[in-house]
Amino acid sequence: MSESMLSTKSGVDSRRSGAAVTSPSQAGGKPSGPAGRDRKSRGAEGARRHGTKGGKQGSNVLAHCVLSIGGLAMISPLLYQIVMSLSTNAEVQSTPPTLWPGVVQWSNFADVFTSMNFGSQLWVTVAITVVRVIGQVLLCSMAGYAFARMQFRFKGPILAIVLSIIMVPSQLFLIPQYQIIQNLGWLNSIAGIVAPGIFSAFGLFLMRQFFMGLPDELEDAARLDGANPFQIFFRVMLPLAANGLWALVIITVLWSWNDLLWPLVVTSTANAAPLSVGLSNLQGEHANNYPILMAASLMAMAPILIMFLLMQKRVMAGIGRSGLK
Amino acid sequence: MKAQTLTPASKSGRAAQATGERRKGKSKSVGWWPWLFVVPTVAGIGVFYLWPIVQTFYYSFTKWGVFGGTKFIGLDNYVRMFADSTIPQSILNTLIYTVVVLLGIPIAVILASLIERPGLRFAALYRTLYFIPYITMPAAVGIVWRLIYNGDFGPINWFLGLFGIQGPYWTSTPGFALLAVATVGLWMSLGFNLIIISAGLREIPRELFEAAEMDGASRVRQFFSITVPLLTPSIFFVTIVTVISGFQLFDLLYVMMGKANLAMPQTQSLVYIFYNQAFLQNDKGYAAAIGILILVIIALLTAFQFRIQKRWVNYV
Numbered sequence: 001m002s003e004s005m006l007s008t009k010s011g012v013d014s015r016r017s018g019a020a021v022t023s024p025s026q027a028g029g030k031p032s033g034p035a036g037r038d039r040k041s042r043g044a045e046g047a048r049r050h051g052t053k054g055g056k057q058g059s060n061v062l063a064h065c066v067l068s069i070g071g072l073a074m075i076s077p078l079l080y081q082i083v084m085s086l087s088t089n090a091e092v093q094s095t096p097p098t099l100w101p102g103v104v105q106w107s108n109f110a111d112v113f114t115s116m117n118f119g120s121q122l123w124v125t126v127a128i129t130v131v132r133v134i135g136q137v138l139l140c141s142m143a144g145y146a147f148a149r150m151q152f153r154f155k156g157p158i159l160a161i162v163l164s165i166i167m168v169p170s171q172l173f174l175i176p177q178y179q180i181i182q183n184l185g186w187l188n189s190i191a192g193i194v195a196p197g198i199f200s201a202f203g204l205f206l207m208r209q210f211f212m213g214l215p216d217e218l219e220d221a222a223r224l225d226g227a228n229p230f231q232i233f234f235r236v237m238l239p240l241a242a243n244g245l246w247a248l249v250i251i252t253v254l255w256s257w258n259d260l261l262w263p264l265v266v267t268s269t270a271n272a273a274p275l276s277v278g279l280s281n282l283q284g285e286h287a288n289n290y291p292i293l294m295a296a297s298l299m300a301m302a303p304i305l306i307m308f309l310l311m312q313k314r315v316m317a318g319i320g321r322s323g324l325k
Numbered sequence: 326m327k328a329q330t331l332t333p334a335s336k337s338g339r340a341a342q343a344t345g346e347r348r349k350g351k352s353k354s355v356g357w358w359p360w361l362f363v364v365p366t367v368a369g370i371g372v373f374y375l376w377p378i379v380q381t382f383y384y385s386f387t388k389w390g391v392f393g394g395t396k397f398i399g400l401d402n403y404v405r406m407f408a409d410s411t412i413p414q415s416i417l418n419t420l421i422y423t424v425v426v427l428l429g430i431p432i433a434v435i436l437a438s439l440i441e442r443p444g445l446r447f448a449a450l451y452r453t454l455y456f457i458p459y460i461t462m463p464a465a466v467g468i469v470w471r472l473i474y475n476g477d478f479g480p481i482n483w484f485l486g487l488f489g490i491q492g493p494y495w496t497s498t499p500g501f502a503l504l505a506v507a508t509v510g511l512w513m514s515l516g517f518n519l520i521i522i523s524a525g526l527r528e529i530p531r532e533l534f535e536a537a538e539m540d541g542a543s544r545v546r547q548f549f550s551i552t553v554p555l556l557t558p559s560i561f562f563v564t565i566v567t568v569i570s571g572f573q574l575f576d577l578l579y580v581m582m583g584k585a586n587l588a589m590p591q592t593q594s595l596v597y598i599f600y601n602q603a604f605l606q607n608d609k610g611y612a613a614a615i616g617i618l619i620l621v622i623i624a625l626l627t628a629f630q631f632r633i634q635k636r637w638v639n640y641v
Contacts, residue, residue, distance in 0.1 A: 060445060067447075072454075074458060077458075077473060078469075080469065080480065084472065093477070093478045094478065095483055139369070142362040142365070142366070143362055146363045151359070152360065152363070165378075167627075169573060169620055171596060171616040171619050172617070172620055173374050173378065175377070175603055175609050176384075177373055177377055178604075196373040204366055229358040230358075257462065260575070261596075265600075265604050275465075276462055276576075279580070280464045280579060293468050293472070294468075297464075300462055301465045312449075312452075316520055320520045
């Protein structure tokens with residue numbers, strides 16, 4: 001039991017504390033900002049420490065200096081991008097860099113839609129992300145559940161083979177995957193971009209770990225009530241694995257939205273490509289219209305940025321748990 | 326890793342017990358249910374991942390005709406690979422890139438130990454700032470960085486110009502281009518390293534620091550004698566992840582430099598050569614051999630790291 005606790009620690013934590021995201025007590029599941037209660041308790045601890053030793057205030061000032069300068073450096077490319085997306089092309093190319101445009105050029109954002117296939121590429125990106133998330137969450141949670149809590153023949157060997165795939169670099173799948181999509185006539189289609197990504201050995205493993213950490217009692221009770229495995233899974237177990245599902249959703253959204261190599265391989269027309277491919281191909285054609293490039297790349301990043309800012313705790317917890325990009 | 330290999334055994338023991346009980350109580354209707362849950366995913370993984378590995382392995386021994394059709398050529402692709410001077414160059418490039426990105430780990434350890442100080446205000450804000458680059462689209466930030474690195478009017482060269490330094494054309498000069506790309510890689514990965522290391526830090530019992538403080542150990546001493554040794558499992562983990570993803574370098578390189586860049590041959594990564602051979606030159610047999618090489622290198626590096634971990638990783 002101890003080792004299964006170890007491997008599904010976050011799952012166990014989240015069950016104990018109800019909502020992992022808002023609970024301040026546990027370490028693993030909550031890498032981001034402290035909730036109000038938490039801040040108070042930390043503050044108290046801090047004060048106690050200050051009481052025991054006087055000189056701490058000064059060193060925290062130093063910490064704030066280092067952290068804020070570093071933090072500013074981290075987001076300065078983003079700030080630069082925002083300013084440039086609102087400038088004229090001449091302002092972008094002026095040598096003391098423009099700190100703020102003379103006249104804010106909101107029209108750059110509208111021009112993105114007319115000067116490139118931004119609309120259709122945005123649609124492709126949204127579509128592949130939605131389809132992939134729904135498909136992967138459904139399939140991986142079902143399979144993960146079976147591998148965690150059901151008995152069937154060859155379970156061990158199948159799991160071992162599936163898990164070994166996680167370690168294999170994607171270049172080993174790419175050529176045959178391309179052939180499959182080509183033979184299906186799915187090049188330049190949403191189905192073609194999405195198909196391989198719906199299946200995920202990593203997602204299966206992640207969900208298995210979560211289901212292994214859940215208690216037996218509820219499942220047994222449902223079984224005694226005469227529920228079939230489907231009903232047990234969808235009504236009882238899936239809601240309990242909400243934290244694991246969130247982690248999988250977040251990781252899949254990030255992968256799908258940002259992925260470049262696979263969509264680059266299976267799309268050859270600008271209309272069928274997602275934003276990542278569209279932006280990387282744009283360099284040649286619009287290489288000199290920098291404000292448009294900045295506005296386009298800003299809009300391509302924006303949905304993910306907004307998602308992150310709205311649910312930081314879940315995003316950081318999800319990525320912290322899964323460990324891999 | 327340990328947990329992963331141990332769990333199936335203990336789990337199956339418990340589950341066997343459960344099925345025994347079930348047999349007694351209900352019927353054997355469990356029989357085909359698991360397959361309903363498992364088959365869609367396992368079949369998909371088989372078709373899109375498992376069989377492709379076998380095929381790629383086979384392709385690495387073939388030559389692809391211009392009009393389709395493959396011919397078995399034995400080890401020719403591998404012989405050609407060892408004679409190809411761009412291969413060692415690209416391995417070196419990938420290693421340099423990885424080493425630069427690895428520098429982000431000590432930086433993350435220092436930043437995490439500052440952010441996780443008890444009672445530090447704005448800790449959540451700092452985490453947000455450092456994490457943002459990690460989630461942004463590489464294709465989008467690549468375009469931004471390309472402008473930042475612009476040789477004529479980019480802010481970096483303007484800044485260097487203030488000190489009378491003539492900055493290079495960063496993304497199109499061999500040597501500088503790799504450094505420019507690797508710096509962006511470091512910038513992007515820092516947030517991830519920080520999250521993992523912060524989580525590791527929070528697991529270190531507070532009492533250790535309090536005891537050390539009573540014994541009069543300075544903050545710096547505490548950092549090197551408590552924080553760093555107890556963080557080694559987290560550091561080991563982010564090292565493994567960084568090396569593996571470093572050898573997957575493609576997106577940033579492709580976007581920041583572009584296919585037509587004349588500095589590309591001296592800067593390209595193994596994955597870029599793979600992409601170029603498979604999908605631009607349509608030499609899929611040779612590309613498959615390069616794919617196998619990538620697998621072998623990553624496997625060797627990971628195995629090596631697991632071997633030497635005993636010397637420096639402290640498991641409590």
